[in-house]
Amino acid sequence: MLTLFTNRYQAFQPSQGVPVRITLGAPRFKLPYSLTHAVRELAPRRDYFSKPLAEFTAAYRADLDAFGAAWIAERLTAISKGQGDHRLVLLCFEDLSDPAQWCHRSIFAAWWKDVTGDEVRELGPRADRYEQTTLL
Template sequence: MNPAITLFTSRFQQFRPEQGVPVRITRGAPRFRLPYQLLHTVAELAPGAAYFNRPQPEFTAAYRADLAALGAHRIAERLGAIAEQEREQRLVLLCFEDLAKPNEWCHRRIFAEWWLEATGDQVRELGPMAGPSPYEQGTLL
């Protein structure tokens, strides 16, 4: 949708500055020390309080409804403004979950699936994920 940005996802603990601009998409900030500066937050992409602790199917439906209400165009504008400010097209959307653990799931990957459907743009995970293929995207070359 927006050729000026390329989106990735990862967790706070695995992000490295050479991967792009870190962007927090969580309700709360990390309570641990990060080895990089975290200057950007897109609170609109954090899960809502009303469904935050719901089972995965309910959470997914509610989160996707929130994303649809925001709309891909509005989200792209918000993320594009960060990319323009930072003069960097690669944005890495960050949260806490370790997707290398079996049966772990996370809103960042729900967002990635929704974004692909809404825009046709793929959002790759920059860390290991449980399953037959442990990496969706391992490195940025």
């Protein structure tokens, strides 16, 4: 069993699950938790990073399609099994408290739902449907 969530580095709490970096670069600020896992393939590439949302989304989803859900699930499951926790929290930098802000973790969540049928819940400010009992 694998349960995926998303959040930002600054808002993550260890009680949420296992933190997993999905950015090219690691945070340059001190974190109050250990960040030992990264899946760099889930980070957007530099060549489209600054593109408008529609172009960015198309390019990023194409990258995800190229890796495929089975390969991504295998990578994430290996982390989950190694940590003995089915809850992985995919982390990046963006603060989604501004409704106009968008981020690749949200695009990943939508893609994952489209290809696997499994929901990836945001634990940050847009967690309007999130229920605390989900973490247990």
